Amino acid sequence: MSSTFPRSGAEIAAGLRRVLRTAASPGWPGRLLYALAGLPIGALSLALYFALFGSVVAVIYGIGLLLVLLVLATIRGFAGLERELARTLLGVDIAAGERIRSQRGLLGRVRRLVASAGTWRAVGWLGARVLLGAATLAVLFFGTVLCAGLTAGIDWNVLNALPLLALLTLVVLGALVLLDLVVRVATAVAPRLLGPGAEQQIAALQHSSRRLADRNRLARDLHDTIGHALTASLLQATAARRTLTPAAADRPVQPEFARQALQHIETNTRAALAELDRVLTVLRAEEDGRDPAPFAAPTLADLEDLLAGLRDGGLPVALVVDGATDDVPPAVQELAYRVVQEGTTNVLRHAGTPLTVAQVLRDGDVLAVRVTNERASQLDSRPGPGGGRGLAGLRERTAAAGGTLDAGPTPSGGFELLVVLPLAGAR
Amino acid sequence: MTLRLVLVDDDVLVRSGLRVILGSEPDLTVVGEAGTGREALEVAADTDPDVVLMDVRMPDMDGIAATAALVARDPQRPRVLVLTTFEDDDYLFRSLQAGASGFALKRSDPDELVDAIRIVARGSSLVLPDLTRRLIASHAPSRARGAAALPELTGREADVLRLVAGGLSNAEIAAELVLARETVKTHVSSVLLKLGARDRTQAVIAAYESGFMTA
Structure with a gap:
């Protein structure tokens, strides 16, 4: 016993010091203002609750649907203001939630307004505001009553002034601690209910x-x-x-x-x-x-641009596309593009600027991509046995797509890269 | 004595450039070229080079795997100098771990490159000592769990290993410990022998992985 008492006394002192420090922190006017603003805002929240409830009741009579939406939209707008208030007065950084206005069309916005979890969390925040406002009101009310009760009918004299003043100070301090608690709760809850879900x-x-x-x-x-x-x-x-x-x-x-x-x-x-x-x-x-x-991702339609650039670079290259390629899945289109890109880059790298042909052939459920070049035009080059550094990566991607990759020299002394990709099963 | 070199890089332009640059040095001669790691093994077996200049990223067996295979075949010949486009820490450490004696940047000044080749062939110092030491110090400890302790070293040998791991050359160690250069050479050799390390780089890795040196 004797050992716990001083400790709890020390704890109380530490707690008091903390409260005083918080109260004296640079943000204290904002926090106090926030607590006091909780009174009218709590009342407004209550009013919005009644409006929501009333409009829901009105739906039963078939006229309130528009009213419900209006109230919900108001609540969302109100939540936006509250976010700003918490940011300014409490210094809590709350990211904005989803923007209903970014939805296309009135119907989309209405649907989003009702379906968005943000809307209903805003409604929840209103509830919290009502409770917090009530708590603030209670603290102020009982604090005032207590002060009034203590001082009413007291004959101030030298003997009782000091203890009475101490008691009053204690009551005011207690009220401040409770208000601080209310603000703390608001600070903790606000990001959850007002922030992004x-x-x-x-x-x-x-x-x-x-x-x-x-x-x-x-x-x-x-x-x-x-x-x-x-x-x-x-x-x-x-x-x-x-x-x-x-x-x-x-x-x-x-x-x-x-x-x-x-x-x-x-x-x-x-x-x-x-x-x-x-x-x-x-x-x-x-x-x-x-x-x-x-x-x-690049598509087959981008191939012509790719090859035009290479032609500017001095590579005589032709593009041949056979079959309908419009409905080829984007993932396959991109891979096909990469095949041509890698194949032609390797030609430049290993063979110089020989005549080169890039072919894309769609046949049923299969897309074949082929890059071939004639005999190397450079004296000091020979077709690399495995091709360029990107070829290994390309092989992996092809395998992942369920396709096959073959690369090797042609009988005429050139080089051929052939990739066959399945279209079924591709995304 | 002329140093025999093999160039391994999948880009012909890099190889042809290096061939001309290195070929213009009187004491270097390029005896072979390869475009993939696998090819490098064949060419090295045919030409018996002193030093292989090895690219890291290549199709059909990369430089790290090729280095490991060369070392497994013969720990003494050839030495491998890894050539890299960028200082990619992870690749470089892995290649040193695989048995490369050092690395150099492809963009380094031709004289520096030639120096690096000579250093690797002689084994009297680390290539790019500061960079190498930092690389090993920052990578080795994290992989050291369960690594075997170093074998018993004499006091002198421990001093020498500490300085080798600090990136000092034989001449610098001789000055530091006030010993004859030949004596330092002998100590380095016996340290390498006890550690089972093929060269200084491997000894430095062992020193850090065993906890003898700490980052």
Whole structure:
């Protein structure tokens, strides 16, 4: 006993200190204001409850449906104001919930208004407001009554003034503690009832993780394309300089190598710039807050643009599309695009600029994509046995889509990449 | 003595550039090229090079797997110098773990690249000592659970290993411990022997993984 008493005394003192500190914190006028504003707002909330109840009753008579919607919309708007109030006075950061106005059409908005969990949580918040307002009222009322009771009919003199003042102070302090408690409850409850719901948080999370994945993909693309192209160009340039400035008499100047190196640098740099352009478009779109269109998966319709760029880069390449490709699922279209992209990039990388044909053939439930090139046009190149670095990734994606990938030299000395993708079962 | 090199990279442009750059050095000669990890194994078996310059990401067996296969075949020859486009920590550490003696950036100055090749062949220092030490220190401890303790080292050997792991070359260690360079060489050799490490890089990895060195 004797050991617990001082401790609880110390605890009480600590609690008092905490309350005083909170009350004296920079936010205290806001908190007090919030507590006092709880009175009229609580009354307003009660009125809105009655309005909701009344309009629901009116539905029974067939005239209140519009009224219910009106009240619900008012409650949502009211919740928006409350969010702002909590943000300003309490410093609680509450994210805005779903916007009904972003829905298309009046019917869609009405449906969302009624179905949205946010609406009903706002109704719940009104209930909390009513209770909190009542609590505030009770605290103020009983506090006043207590003070009045203590001082009524008292003959103030030197003997009783000190204890009486102490008692009054205690009552005021107690009231402040209770009001602080009310505000604390409001602070705890507000984000839950006024903030975005779980489903919206999940959606936001999905959105941000998708953005992250897109960014990672972008970084990988940068690494693979621009980083690689610049490295190759750098090495070619360094080598070319060395061939033009021989270190020893037995190493003659090799202008032919230098000329070829310059050509490679030209092609590589052009491709890298095109890639840079694409990446910057994506980043800029993201910065403007638009959903960046280039993140949308490329389709077969984008192939002509892709090949036009390569033609500018010096690769004579033709596109042949056979069969109806309109109803090919987007996932397959994207993969087909990647096949052509990878195939033609590899041609540039390993064979220079030979005549190249990209074919897309739709036959029933199968889409075949083929990239073939003639014999290599470069002296120092031969078709890579496994193709480029992207080929391994392409093989994985093809397998995941249930398709097959074959790559290898052709009898005429060129190279062929053939991917066959099933359409059934694809998304 | 001329160092015999094999270039492994899936990009012909990188290979042809490197061939010319390295070929212009009097003490280096490129004896073979490969475009995939698997090809690298064949070419290395045919040409018996001193150093293999290995790209990391390649189709048909990547550089890490190819390095491991080369080391498994013969721990002493050839040494592997990993060439990388970017400092991707994870890839680099894995290649060192697989047995590479060091790494260099493809974009590094030709002289630095040539130096790195010579260092790897001689084994008298780490390549890019600071970077390598930091890489091993930051990656090794997390994988060290259950790693075997180091075998018994003499006091001198422990000193030498500490300095090797600190990235110092033989000459620097000799100055630090006030020893003859030959003596340092002997100590390094016996440390490598006791650790079963093929070169300094592997010894540094062992030093960190065993907890002898801490990050």
